[in-house]
Amino acid sequence: MGQKFVKFIVYGCQMNVADSERMAGELAPLGYEGTEEQEEADLIIINTCCVRETAEDKIYGKIGELKQLKARNPKLVIGVTGCMAQKEGEKLRKRAPHVDFVLGTGQLKNLAATVEQIANRRRHSVVNTDMEQGTDSFRGKAVRQGKVSAWIPIMYGCDNFCTYCIVPYVRGRERSRTMEEILAEAREALAEGYREITLLGQNVNSYGQKPSSLAETGVSFAALLKQVDALPGIERVRFMTSHPKDLSLEVIEAIREGEHLCPHIHLPLQHGSDRILKAMNRGYTAEKYRNLASLIRERLPQVSLTTDLIVGFPGESDADFQATLDLVAEIGFDSAFTFLYSPRSGTPAAAMAAQVPEEVKKARLQALMAQQNKISLAINEKLVGSIREVLVEGASKNDATVWTGRTRHNKQVLWPHADEKPGDLISIKINKAQTWLLKGEIHGTYADDATILGG
Numbered sequence: 001m002g003q004k005f006v007k008f009i010v011y012g013c014q015m016n017v018a019d020s021e022r023m024a025g026e027l028a029p030l031g032y033e034g035t036e037e038q039e040e041a042d043l044i045i046i047n048t049c050c051v052r053e054t055a056e057d058k059i060y061g062k063i064g065e066l067k068q069l070k071a072r073n074p075k076l077v078i079g080v081t082g083c084m085a086q087k088e089g090e091k092l093r094k095r096a097p098h099v100d101f102v103l104g105t106g107q108l109k110n111l112a113a114t115v116e117q118i119a120n121r122r123r124h125s126v127v128n129t130d131m132e133q134g135t136d137s138f139r140g141k142a143v144r145q146g147k148v149s150a151w152i153p154i155m156y157g158c159d160n161f162c163t164y165c166i167v168p169y170v171r172g173r174e175r176s177r178t179m180e181e182i183l184a185e186a187r188e189a190l191a192e193g194y195r196e197i198t199l200l201g202q203n204v205n206s207y208g209q210k211p212s213s214l215a216e217t218g219v220s221f222a223a224l225l226k227q228v229d230a231l232p233g234i235e236r237v238r239f240m241t242s243h244p245k246d247l248s249l250e251v252i253e254a255i256r257e258g259e260h261l262c263p264h265i266h267l268p269l270q271h272g273s274d275r276i277l278k279a280m281n282r283g284y285t286a287e288k289y290r291n292l293a294s295l296i297r298e299r300l301p302q303v304s305l306t307t308d309l310i311v312g313f314p315g316e317s318d319a320d321f322q323a324t325l326d327l328v329a330e331i332g333f334d335s336a337f338t339f340l341y342s343p344r345s346g347t348p349a350a351a352m353a354a355q356v357p358e359e360v361k362k363a364r365l366q367a368l369m370a371q372q373n374k375i376s377l378a379i380n381e382k383l384v385g386s387i388r389e390v391l392v393e394g395a396s397k398n399d400a401t402v403w404t405g406r407t408r409h410n411k412q413v414l415w416p417h418a419d420e421k422p423g424d425l426i427s428i429k430i431n432k433a434q435t436w437l438l439k440g441e442i443h444g445t446y447a448d449d450a451t452i453l454g455g
């Protein structure tokens with residue numbers, strides 16, 4: 001079996017990154033090794049996202065670009081996978097006939113067979129978007145991109161049907177992996193030297209709760225967290241994403257009592273107005289979110305809280321937007337990902353009347369970002385002078401002498417590199433704060449619990 005190269009082009013969320021790692025694992029026995037160079041690739045897989053219409057246009061543009069590459073190298077196999085593949089299916093292949101296969105989100109288990117058939121010219125093309133009801137696509141070994149942190153999907157799909165979101169339509173009904181399977185994968189990652197595990201799902205707080213789950217129904221996310229926390233060799237456990245309507249006191253207590261569970265919760269608020277939250281079908285009110293944030297802060301005083309916010313949802317008035325600004329200021333998030341609402345065809349919100357004009361949306365987004373940036377900076381400035389435990393990731397993007405890592409609270413830190421290695425836990429004295437990151441200097445090679453004030 002000769003050596004072959006596969007290039008992944010990945011769009012969208014961490015779930016897509018995790019799926020791509022698993023696809024690389026499926027392809028390894030066929031002799032495929034990863035490459036960054038699309039010119040030397042024998043196989044190019046575009047793992048797609050369709051959360052935004054603009055993302056889809058961009059991906060069609062990228063697929064179009066590959067036509068020339070295929071003309072120069074007719075043996076090149078091109079595949080499209082992920083959410084947009086699921087949504088577009090046959091339409092995608094008609095629009096881009098140089099694509100050899102289109103596999104939907106539930107068909108990753110058929111990837112190796114499909115590639116093998118096409119590369120050996122046993123089949124001309126494949127389009128398979130059958131929706132899977134199980135979690136087979138999670139099985140098999142992942143070829144991980146990161147060196148320090150391992151992403152482990154614990155569940156798949158979503159049953160929440162937020163009115164702006166396409167995910168439940170393209171990722172299917174919510175189903176969870178069994179705890180044994182997750183723990184086995186975590187143990188394997190730890191044995192390979194990973195120090196941090198991030199448990200992934202669209203709505204991790206409802207892990208194991210759905211009758212369609214393969215996990216024993218009633219097994220809670222908190223129980224899973226406790227098991228992962230107890231694995232020998234683990235340093236840090238993270239998870240994403242939480243849904244406010246399902247985050248339980250049991251999970252908060254598990255973080256409080258856990259030795260390795262990081263005190264960071266990403267809890268998407270999306271909006272501060274009850275009217276809009278209802279139209280979004282989020283399943284909570286501003287008051288309920290406020291109470292939950294207070295409860296989290298009461299039990300985990302040093303927690304870092306981050307969020308997602310949508311600006312310009314249909315029908316959003318000035319007063320609704322002000323409610324978002326007010327609640328965001330009141331809660332004081334460490335950071336927020338802010339999004340302009342963009343209609344996603346196939347979702348209920350896209351058909352709602354009173355779409356907000358583009359220029360109004362943009363002005364509101366600017367105002368929200370300006371406010372949040374000030375809050376983030378003020379929170380980070382309070383960390384100047386303190387000493388933080390940092391898990392070393394490696395050299396920063398722009399300067400090989402400056403290294404990067406994260407605190408337990410998920411703050412990115414930069415410092416001048418000495419002799420530390422990826423995966424080391426070091427102490428950094430923070431001497432400068434910016435909106436999105438901290439800068440500092442090495443304080444010691446080993447984290448000294450007595451001097452560390454949390455992240």
Ligand code: SF4
Binds near residue numbers: 158160166202203
């Ligand atoms: S919880 Fe809502 S926003 Fe998140 S994936 Fe499910 S439907 Fe989409």
